[in-house]
Every structure is written in C-alpha cells, then in structure tokens.
Amino acid sequence: MEATALTNHIISGFSCNSSSSQASSTHQYHSLIPATTNSLKYQKIILSSNPRSHFHRRNLTACSSVNGVEDTVKDVPIEKQFPAYPAVMDINKIREILPHRYPFLLVDRVIEYNAGVSAVAIKNVTINDNFFPGHFPERPIMPGVLMIEAMAQVGGVVMLQPEVGGSQQNFFFAGIDKVRFRKPVIAGDTLVMRMTLIKLQKRFGIAKMEGKAYVGGEVVCEGEFLMATGSSE
Template sequence: MDINQIHEILPHRFPFLLVDRVIEYKGGEYAVEIKNVTINDNFFPGHFPERPIMHGVLMVQAMAQVGGLVMLQPEVGGSRDNFFFAGNDKVRFRKPVIAKMEGKAYAGGDLGCEGEFLLVSATE
C-alpha cells in the first residue's frame, strides 16, 4: 500500500499518521509497515536533544495504526466508523528503535518494542 491507499483507509493525517508504506499485507491477518524516520521529525528536538529517540508512545501508535489497516478492511467487516484503538498489553520498550511492524518493532535485528494491541468496535 502506498500513502494514497493508506489515506483511503486510516483517518490519521500529519503529524499523527505514522505509516508511510505497507510492504507486506495478508487480508485480515497482518501487515508490515515502514515509517520513514529522519532527524527532521518534529519529536526529536524534545526527545532528546543530545540523543534523538523516537518516543515509545509514537512506536505504539504506529503499530496500532497498522493494526487499524488490517482491521479496517472490508473483508473483515471493518470501517472507520466502528473501530478505535482501545488499549495495549505487554508493551515493553527495550531500546531505541525505528519502528517496523508486525506487532513488534526492531532496531536492526534486535527486538526493540513489542506488544499486544486491542481494537474495540464502537457498535458493541
């Protein structure tokens, strides 16, 4: 999926759209995303000036958005109107990472962040 297809599915926009491209997708099961992170991103000057690190909450949000891309597909009955990020369990920030998603984020080959994400239907 390119950014145009992502815009058709997710309601998020800059600066809170944290998915730039989906490189692998299996309907209703999983997606692997790319978030291009550069030193020019607006969060680095404050987190932290001497050691730029993508904030953990943003990593979690990026992974939740990819979960949204999976769950908001017609083949699983999803739509923008009935799914919202509701929480997460077992999230651990192990080291600074550039997020790469399948429910886990890696820095190189090392596991940096992982978690279980929940979406809740607004119609229930």
C-alpha cells in the same frame, strides 16, 4: 587438494579456510547464493557490517573452493547494496484507509498484507519528525508511546478491511498489555512493524492483536493490543 578434502570443502558451502574464519569472527555472514556441488566457482557472501540496517550489506569477500586461497570480490557500489521494500500499499492508499493525518500519521508504507490476519508496515524515522526537538535535544530518540501508536495504526489497517473497500468505521485503543521497549529508535532508522490478529469478537467490534517492531531485524518494541471499531459519533 585431495579429492575427499575437496568434496567436503564444497559440501560445507565453500567455507573459507580456518584463518579467514577466525579473522572474520566479529561479523555475521549469510549465504547470498546456495552452495552447489557441481561448480568450483566462488561463493559470494554477505557481510553484515551495519547492525541497524534493515538489509545486510552485500559486500565483499569470497574464497576459492579450488585452492583455498582467499580472493577479494570487487565491491558492489553502495547505492546498489540495499534493495527497497515492496509497496503493497503506498502512502496514498494508506491515507484512504486511516483517518490520521500530519503530524500523527505514522505509517509510510505497507509491505505485506494478509486480509483479516496481519499487516507489516514501515515508518521511516527522520530528524525532521516533529517529536525530535523535544525528545531529546541532546539525544534524539523516538518516544515509546509513538512507537506504540505507529503499531496501532498498522493494526488499524487490518481492522478497517481495505480489501473490501473499508469498514467505514474508526478504530480506537481499548488497552495495551505486556509492552516492552527493547532498544531506542533513532533518526535514520526504518521501523518495521508487524501486527497479527489473535482474537476477534465481531459482535462487539473488539480485537486482540500481537505487535512487534524491528530495526535491523532486532526487536525494539513488542506488546499486546486491544482495539475496538465503532462510529466516531
């Protein structure tokens, strides 16, 4: 390979040759390590083989930046390919904040929390969830109203202010708007929900929030939530 061609090849991120690109055009690739100009080592890439997975699979191909010849990198064992979500708040902490209990506690873990601003949490959907036998026996999918409820509970984490020991109040639905269900959620999915505070009227204890839920990085549900805090009496 000539020097100019080699330099261009490296700068482009150690791209595979054109025949390899065409052969793999049905897959989506993301860089696992940044391309460098001071190394002729192989560049690893991630193969997104499962669009419903919340993490891309760390599989497999690499190409030589020296001679353009494809090589195969040994697969990472499947049990090591998917890292776990962080636990900013585990289920025990969530139970201290939210008043919900089985079978209506629909938040398993908070993975990101910005006090008074937003929260991101997950719900691991399993076939053992009690709504699946009736919705539907032949094609079990998570009811849309429960996706909305799960997202509202994530919003409750923001409203109840766990960073200051909790507001000692309950929160309630006051309204929903612009709700859209984009894709079905099925057993085995991890529902990732982000709730962001848009507007807060402290005097009346009313908040407007924007919510989006994802599976495998794709939006499955979104909407605007109007929520209120107050005494349960």
